[in-house]
Amino acid sequence: QPRVFSGVQPTGNLHLGNYLGAVSRWVPLQDQMPTIFCVVDSHAITAGFPDRAELVNATREVTAAYLAAGIDPAKSIIFNQSQVREHTELAWIFNCVARMGWLNRMTQFKEKAGKNKENASVGLFAYPNLMAADILAYRATHVPVGDDQKQHLELTRDIAAKFNNDFADRIKELGVGVPNPTPSPELPEELYFPLTEPMIAGPATRIMSLRDGTKKMSKSDASDLSRINLKDDADTIAKKIRKAKTDPDALPSETDGLEGRPEADNLVGIYAALSGKTKQDILGEYGGQQFSVFKPALSDLAVDKLAPMTDEMRRLTAEPGEIDAILKTGAEKASAIAEPVLKDVRKIIGFLDVR
Ligand code: ATP
Ligand code: MG
Structure with missing residues (x-):
């Protein structure tokens, strides 16, 4: 059964x-x-x-x-x-x-x-x-x-x-x-x-903290900047992604290039999961681009996906x-x-x- x-x-x-x-x-x-x-x-x-x-x-x-x-x-x-x-x-x-x-x-x-x-x-x-x-x-x-x-x-x-x-x-x-x-x-x-x-x-299966790519995102993390909460509004989401820790390099065009780059890997993984695509699809689109281009795109996607849910949560809890x-x-x-x-x-x- x-x-x-x-x-x-x-x-x-x-x-x-x-x-x-x-x-x-x-x-x-x-x-x-x-x-x-x-x-x-x-x-x-x-x-x-x-x-x-x-x-x-x-x-x-x-x-x-x-x-x-x-x-x-x-x-x-x-x-x-x-x-x-x-x-x-x-x-x-x-x-x-x-x-x-x-x-x-x-x-x-x-x-x-x-x-x-x-x-x-x-x-x-x-x-x-x-x-x-x-x-x-x-x-x-x-x-x-x-x-x-x-x-x-x-x-x-x-x-x-x-x-x-x-x-x-x-x-x-x-x-x-x-x-x-x-x-x-x-x-x-x-x-x-x-x-x-x-x-x-x-x-x-394991989304990492926005402040530290080696620690998992957690409710109990003291830093609110480490996670995107389902209740965050659009400005807060954009701010947290803008402030997310990254390295200075451009995104690679193959997933192998994410090895040893936990923060980049995490952000690409979040984009992939939110869009229902694979990491390779995302790198096909953004490979060679800087985080200054990728981060705003990720914010827009996150806001698009989460805003309807946030509104419904507000309505239900009111x-x-x-x-x-x-x-x-x-x-x-x-x-x-x-x-x-x-x-x-x-x-x-x-x-x-x-x-
Ligand atoms: P806490 O820090 O209080 O333990 P938490 O964020 O780990 O909070 P839980 O309530 O313990 O949340 O876990 C709820 C579910 O979310 C579990 O299935 C857990 O595996 C999953 N989960 C928690 N954190 C992550 C993460 N960073 N990435 C993917 N899944 C996660
Ligand atoms: Mg837990």
């Missing part, structure tokens, strides 16, 4: 990387299989508790961005994570499945915790287990995300594999498994949780009733899928059911 699950954290401003690497790629999937898109607010408290109103607003804004980008509540389940308790319940069980050694290898924790690891929250450390629970509470098979989430998705597969193996006899005895679609000696014949396929593809109603219906539909999964899991574990 194929099913898509993905999400964005309501921390700070949604940016072009979130849009090109994730949300825009979700839209066509809605016509291919069942899709669930979550605003992962429980993850938004791992790096410190935001202001109450800020978290509420950011949750609505991420929802507005989904809708403005073309996620259709008639086709997809859209909800915020904290409203479906099965996520945190399953995460606890996964805390007891995953090994310390696995989590110690997670590079995002090292980056986000910085130098002072002793003072990072336990939640930030355990975050990948909650992400695995987000996906597996729906037994989702496909997860479209940016390249930075690759390691977390591998962990999700490791957790699913260990659960399936450790409880193989119980899964069989209770008759709750499904036949493994790709039999292998490492896994039992019947699985409870699927081994999720990451969907990391296209020209924009009167949040519509958003809240969509999230409420979504949470009900999501619960209807996750509740029976957790019922099975409690049985598999052996929790005494007295209710």
Whole structure:
């Protein structure tokens, strides 16, 4: 049973990387299989508790961005994570499945915790287990995300594999498994949780910071000049692209010429992703040109693509009733899928059911 699950954290401003690497790629999937898109607010408290109103607003804004980008509540389940308790319940069980050694290898924790690891929250450390629970509470098979989430998705597969193996006899005895679609000696014949396929593809799997071509564009980057926010107006977008770090050379006419030029590579990649063309197409057009020519063209393209979405996001967030109603219906539909999964899991574990 194929099913898509993905999400964005309501921390700070949604940016072009979130849009090109994730949300825009979700839209066509809605016509291919069942899709669930979550605003992962429980993850938004791992790096410190935001202001109450800020978290509420950011949750609505991420929802507005989904809708403005073309996620259709008639086709997809859209909800915020904290409203479906099965996520945190399953995460606890996964805390007891995953090994310390696995989590110690997670590079995002090292980056986000910085130098002072002793003072990072336990939640930030355990975050990948909650992400695995987000996906597996729906037994989702496909997860479209940016390249930075690759390691977390591998962990999700490791957790699913260990659960399936450790409880193989119980899964069989209770008759709750499904036949493994790709039999292998490492896994039992019947699985409870699927081994999720990451969907990391296209020209924009990793959009880089406009200030530093070796760092990914992030909501949590302290510098607002490092990213193009979906809510930026035309002047702000033009200013940020004008100020974007580049080298002094003209653009090459072949993609090989972008090697060792991370900032140039990033801007060409953004142009390609926004226009639906390849980097080579763009270099065919702009090869030999200076950034003084390329940057204004990129600004115009970005403004053209983003302005209609920005307007729609403004309209939706001005009167949040519509958003809240969509999230409420979504949470009900999501619960209807996750509740029976957790019922099975409690049985598999052996929790005494007295209710
Ligand atoms: P934070 O800094 O708070 O972690 P973020 O920008 O990394 O914010 P997330 O909510 O963690 O955003 O990620 C949402 C989705 O956007 C994920 O699928 C992630 O892989 C994708 N994504 C994030 N940054 C980029 C980027 N720079 N390029 C492409 N995809 C990205
Ligand atoms: Mg992130």
